[in-house]
Amino acid sequence: MRIRLMVFIAAISLAMVFPSAVLAGTKYKKEYKMSVVVGPKLPWGAGATRFAELVREGTDGRINIKVYTSSSLMAGKQTNEFLIHRQGVADFCFASTINWSTTIKPLNLFNLPFFFPDYKALDAVTQGEVGKELEAMIQAKGVTVLGWGENGFREITNSRRSIKVPKDLEGLKIRVVGTPIFIETMKAMGANPVNMNWGDAQVAFQQGVVDGQENPVVAIEIPVKIWQFHQYATIWRYVIDPLMLTVNNKVMAGFTPEDQEVIRQAAVKATEEQRAVVRKGLIAPDLSALDTLRRNGMEVVELDRATRDQFKAKTKDVYKKWIPVIGTDLVNKARTIVEASR
């Protein structure tokens, strides 16, 4: 009896001293690596740090995630991120669909020019059936999507002239991510695209190697003070850039069920918060983010639906080529959801 009691007390003390993961025989790594393409101060990088903090707190320090910003895990080459994630070089990612779309073709859905008119349409797609299908495809490739964050609608800025109609864009040298559909879309609209990693882009803006670029206002353009390089901004919502907070499947399987649950909840919380941050000031009546651009000397043009349609009309061939690549069924489903949301 006494011995049994002693064993019981010993077991309890052991459980208190050692975390459940150790008792369960699961060996955790000292550090888990999380990849982010941009710097730590941008809302995207901050969202990753927030996730890491929530996981650390929720697991009493059992899971220690270090955020590697500025594409450092893939030597600057942002379109390689999915590959290094799949291989396990990055255990976690907070990633843009754009950077992964070179490898996972259906993600080019979000790159279709002028396909998503607003946040309502976007949310209906990512939170619904289409979002689930994309998650299942990614899962089958070895990675779990834990939550959807956001970089935002991508708006064009440049140093030459105000872009109000398609003709204004003609001949402008625009930096884009090195993913084929971006290059083809810019060419279709008459621009002269130059592909470049984000890590090299800011120096290129400074040196005037390119005339312009396209990125979300709150998530990128304001934090990098784009007005240092460009005086003109056009709000045209031509492409949406969702972010996915993800974990490598094998890494996830190595955690106890309780810790997996902590990770899932942390991802939902961190992405919800991050989405709210990057939308602030961009939804009428609060358009204060555009005022920030103006206050810093930029001329800001907001395109109406008819003008967006003029740009869209120029990208017909992009649609023709990419719909079958993305998956005709998937695009049709998304289109139905977008139309129903209007």
Ligand code: X2X
């Ligand atoms: O390279 C870009 O423009 C950026 C930072 O927005 C992405 O990673 C897609």
